[in-house]
Amino acid sequence: MAPDTATGSSQVLAVEGLTVSFRAVAGVVPAVRGVDVTVGAGETVALVGESGSGKSASVLGMLGLFHPDSAAVEAERFKFEDMELSAGRREDLQDLLGTRIGIIFQDPQSSxxxxxxxxxxxxxxxxxxxxxxxxxxxxxxxxxxxxxxxxxxxxxxxxxxxxxxxxxxxxxxxxxxxxxxPSLLIADEPTTALDVTLQAQVIDLLATLQEERGTGILFITHDLSLVSEFADRVMVMYAGTVVESGDTEAVVNHPSHPYTRALLESVPRLDGGQVRPIRGRPPDPRDLPSGCPFRTRCDHAHERCEQVEPPTFRLPSGQTIRCWLGEQDGEPC
Amino acid sequence: MLRFLVRRMLHSILVLLGVLFVVHGLLLLTGDPTAALLPPDADEEVRENLRRKHGLDDPFPVQYVKFVGRAVRGDFGDSFRQARPAFEFVSEKAGETIKLGAVGLAISLAVGGPLGALSALRKGTWIDRTARMVAAMGQAIPDFWLGIMLILILGVNLNWLPISGSGDWRHLLMPGLVVALPTLPAVVRIYRSSLIGVLDRDYVRAARARGLKGPQVFGRHVARNAAIPIVTVLAFEVGSIMSGALIAEVIFAYPGMGRVAYQAIINRDIAVVQAYVFMVSLIVVTTNMLLDIAYSMLDPRVRVR
Incomplete structure (x- = not known):
């Protein structure tokens, strides 16, 4: 292991501008449309989103686990430890998978x-x-x-x-x-198939192993509440892009993108707060709405959202959001 | 495992008793045996004597019990045509037929397995389409026609293989192909579809995610899991292999028990036919039992502890 990974400061994974498109009979389906991910040594990053938001596609795609005939994967940059690789290239990743990069899948029964x-x-x-x-x-x-x-x-x-x-x-x-x-552990919904007690045990176990070995963890889940106790940083995905990203505390306590807020309100809580499901359904990636892909379900949507897809803004609370609401207090980045 | 074997064996014995019931019924279904054995103008008294001698005047259940009692000792009475025990005719040739059946089975697996695998791994390509077409053709071709064509082309025109009799391995090739004919396409299609299913499984994806190379993933996790349905299909196919062997033996004048049975049917030599049917059932039941054991070795989930 490289000496600097023990300090917890170095980056294990750095991906910029990741895109994944599936080749379907009906044409090309853009599942991931420009995603940046970094995971530091000993850090836990949660990738949160509904099914179909592109969270699994991002990870499986960049690691070359899709058949090259069925998916096209590209990234401006794909760096693992000190190696500059090309994203999704099976030949590049063959030697790393299983040894330096470990992947846990959802269903232990079928895995x-x-x-x-x-x-x-x-x-x-x-x-x-x-x-x-x-x-x-x-x-x-x-x-x-x-x-x-x-x-x-x-x-x-x-x-x-x-x-x-x-x-x-x-x-x-x-x-x-x-x-x-491995220095990077990808956990794709590792607790979804388990009951709640086991979920907690598995997460404890992962946390312990991580502490002992300084593994970076990329945790894919649809359950934002699960993440709040466990992850250092959270990235919320919607329709193939990251809509909000930042330290867990900032994102969970001051959710700023309307989608993140809606996601948090849709989770049942012990304090009896009202559960509000998100209206509508995730857009079909083959037929995304113009402008912001969330505008059809968003309470704050206005004319501009329909015309131009918002850029990413950095907010004073620390996180970044991909929403025009960020324009007021935030800095474009 | 021992309990599993004992249970499986008791089950097989039950099946054989059922088979014997039908075999015995054969005798009654074919009409009055004395009509076949005696000249049409024989006295009624002579007929009575013959019936008594063979126990044909007993009530059916008594006949059945006596018949079973003798059959388990391999005694089906003498051949009606030649004064030799009927079972002897069959059992002395059974080895040749089993050899032929085994060759047919081996050809089906050795050709059908790789063809099915190639077809699944190259799904949608011309290789896949060709393999499936060959499989469909194999299923459509009648075995006797294939036998005759093989004799004509490989035997007579090209003079590569002997067209009849038995001897070395070359005598087994053409009849073996005829025996393999119905089973081979089944193996191709079943292995193809079960491979396509297994290749999509999570544990295969997990093995790839562990960085195992394609051939390693295939050899360790795919081939074996996908082979399980083949075993199931083979259990059904043993019967068609035996009937294929009869056809092949007749066409290629191969000295197996199928040819003996064929002669016996033509001569209405019921005792020999009964012995043959019993022997075939014995083979089918035994191979099914062996296949069950193979099944439990391939799939630990069905193993009885």
Missing amino acids: LDPTMKVGKQIAEVPRLRLGLDRETVRRKVLDSLAEVGIRDPEWCASAYPHELSGGMRQRAMIATVMIAG
């Missing part, structure tokens, strides 16, 4: 091969990617299972996925991903 013993799946990265010998791999597998809080690693390693409980499966999945000590 593990049902016909292969759990231990053998965890062993794939050290065995096939790092080329370690059998005995070292065996020890590493048991260690990593113990590390993710599995009480009987021997048993778990020789079990098949269907023999584990839901929480154990997600822990095992985390072990497969963390075994090589």
